[in-house]
Amino acid sequence: MIVKYNAKISGTGRYLPEKILTNKDLEKIVDTSDEWIVTRTGMKERRIAADDQAASDLAYEASLQAIQSSPIRSKDIDMIICATISADHAFPSTACIVQQKLGLKNFPAFDISAGCTGWVYAANIAKQYIENGAAENILVIGVETLSKITNYEDRNTCVLFGDGAGATIISRAEAKDISQLIDADISADGTHNELLIQRAGGSRMPASQKTVKENLHTVQMEGNKIFKLAVKSMYQACHTVLKRNHMDVQSIDWLITHQANMRIIQALGNKLKIDEKKVIVNIEKYANTSAATIPIALDEAIRNNKIRHGDIVLLASFGAGLTSGSLLFRL
Numbered sequence: 001m002i003v004k005y006n007a008k009i010s011g012t013g014r015y016l017p018e019k020i021l022t023n024k025d026l027e028k029i030v031d032t033s034d035e036w037i038v039t040r041t042g043m044k045e046r047r048i049a050a051d052d053q054a055a056s057d058l059a060y061e062a063s064l065q066a067i068q069s070s071p072i073r074s075k076d077i078d079m080i081i082c083a084t085i086s087a088d089h090a091f092p093s094t095a096c097i098v099q100q101k102l103g104l105k106n107f108p109a110f111d112i113s114a115g116c117t118g119w120v121y122a123a124n125i126a127k128q129y130i131e132n133g134a135a136e137n138i139l140v141i142g143v144e145t146l147s148k149i150t151n152y153e154d155r156n157t158c159v160l161f162g163d164g165a166g167a168t169i170i171s172r173a174e175a176k177d178i179s180q181l182i183d184a185d186i187s188a189d190g191t192h193n194e195l196l197i198q199r200a201g202g203s204r205m206p207a208s209q210k211t212v213k214e215n216l217h218t219v220q221m222e223g224n225k226i227f228k229l230a231v232k233s234m235y236q237a238c239h240t241v242l243k244r245n246h247m248d249v250q251s252i253d254w255l256i257t258h259q260a261n262m263r264i265i266q267a268l269g270n271k272l273k274i275d276e277k278k279v280i281v282n283i284e285k286y287a288n289t290s291a292a293t294i295p296i297a298l299d300e301a302i303r304n305n306k307i308r309h310g311d312i313v314l315l316a317s318f319g320a321g322l323t324s325g326s327l328l329f330r331l
């Protein structure tokens with residue numbers, strides 16, 4: 001592809017539902033303990049969407065913040081890409097519902113499914129559209145309401161997930177801009193597609209009384225197999241973009257990885273040999289919000305004045321599929 005323009009992040013926002021579910025609360029629901037969850041995952045609490053809150057409601061709030069923080073107005077948006085595995089409906093897309101909520105129409109709006117790597121995939125797609133001149137301001141959302149598809153009788157999964165939304169505006173950069181999406185790398189290894197799965201509700205296993213009774217509409221996961229693949233695939237994705245851009249880990253001001261498990265974040269940090277002060281972590285507050293972890297952490301770090309204009313940031317993620325990816329940018 002001939003790159004005509006550069007892309008940059010011009011705004012960020014986030015929304016977390018009010019309800020907090022602590023590890024102590026979970027002790028009353030399943031056979032677990034605060035000590036086990038903190039030691040094995042680093043998580044202390046997570047946010048849970050209200051009964052009447054769907055993915056698009058969370059995404060809309062995060063999008064408003066992202067637009068407010070950017071120099072653009074909502075009418076300047078010319079594409080919406082929403083990454084989610086817990087959409088309002090199987091169809092229409094959550095992106096189309098957000099478009100309607102924002103009072104916009106007549107431009108492309110679509111969802112993508114790449115598990116927890118969803119936002120990194122979506123940002124990479126947005127980058128291509130901006131670089132080839134086909135769009136100027138793309139709203140890129142990562143949103144999940146995983147609590148709605150979690151089995152609260154399964155201690156292997158229910159302690160891990162939370163709800164939330166992160167939104168980002170990816171815009172065409174001016175020639176004089178130092179801000180730029182430098183490079184991205186996305187990949188998938190479908191041989192592991194059964195390790196993290198919502199079995200029922202699609203064409204393979206349509207919804208029936210049996211699927212509901214057997215809890216097949218909720219997340220099923222083989223956690224420790226994913227653990228090993230997570231570190232390997234994120235390391236590979238980081239290595240690829242750094243090497244391609246003749247950079248090393250010393251050039252990075254901040255690393256944000258998918259917030260799935262504190263031990264995975266630490267293992268990746270150790271493998272990359274990055275100073276742990278440069279690694280942004282908020283897993284203790286929000287747990288794993290899948291496609292939303294990275295845009296939420298990014299927005300939080302920018303608003304807390306950690307990540308500043310001109311800083312070099314490396315993002316890395318992995319998720320259902322199994323998918324993986326990285327994004328390297330200067331804010």
Ligand code: ACO
Nearest residue numbers: 032036115116155156159223224226227260261290319320
């Ligand atoms: N409380 C208490 N004990 C538990 C709990 C719990 N909540 N969950 C599991 N255990 C028990 C298990 O039953 C097992 O007991 P046993 O030895 O008697 O059989 C023991 O703890 C150890 O289980 P493991 O699965 O080996 O524990 P592990 O150290 O691997 O931690 C975990 C499990 C936290 C799931 C970890 O493997 C992990 O984080 N994996 C990655 C998962 C992940 O990233 N998923 C998201 C992917 S992203 C996306 O697309 C949504």
